[in-house]
Amino acid sequence: MASPEVETVSSGADKAKLAAAVVLAALGFTAFFMLEAQGALVQWAALLISLVAGAAVFFVSESGRQLIGYGQDAWRETQKVVWPARREAIQMTAYVFAFVFVIALFLWLSDSLISWVLYDLILGWR
Known part of the structure; x- marks a missing residue:
């Protein structure tokens, strides 16, 4: 049986979203180490906020939507299994x-x- 061709098209906006997600995560790690004098609470808050923001930007991109779809399909398949x-x-x-x-x-x-x-x-x- 022939499998259908899957073509991944990545637009400039999608690449910008992925780059922004990576930059947000990197800024969070940088802020974590630069805010050492402010205390642990501020450090962890900056890290977590930037990681959550980066994840949100990633999940808005096409790759993020595909990952969410993959997770939903995997969950659906586990429901079909006779345990x-x-x-x-x-x-x-x-x-x-x-x-x-x-x-x-x-x-x-x-x-x-x-x-x-x-x-x-x-x-x-x-």
Whole structure:
């Protein structure tokens, strides 16, 4: 099946919005370090306000709208999934824990055997 071509068109205004979002975030980080004498509350307020403003400008751009659409589609897909019942989930988790325990025991025994053969039998260091 042929997939439709997706063409991303980026206008000058969209690029300006993205640049403004990056500049706002960078100004927030700069303000955080330059406002050290003002106290922690002012520092964090300047940082958070500029990051929120940058995020708002980003979400107004086409890339931000696409990200929001992607998130909505992902949420919609999670709603469509048939999730296992609680009992099935607990059983599967118990199987995974048991398997991990068996593999860990095997690795420990293998390591101990190799260590015993190498250090005790071959090299005689112990």
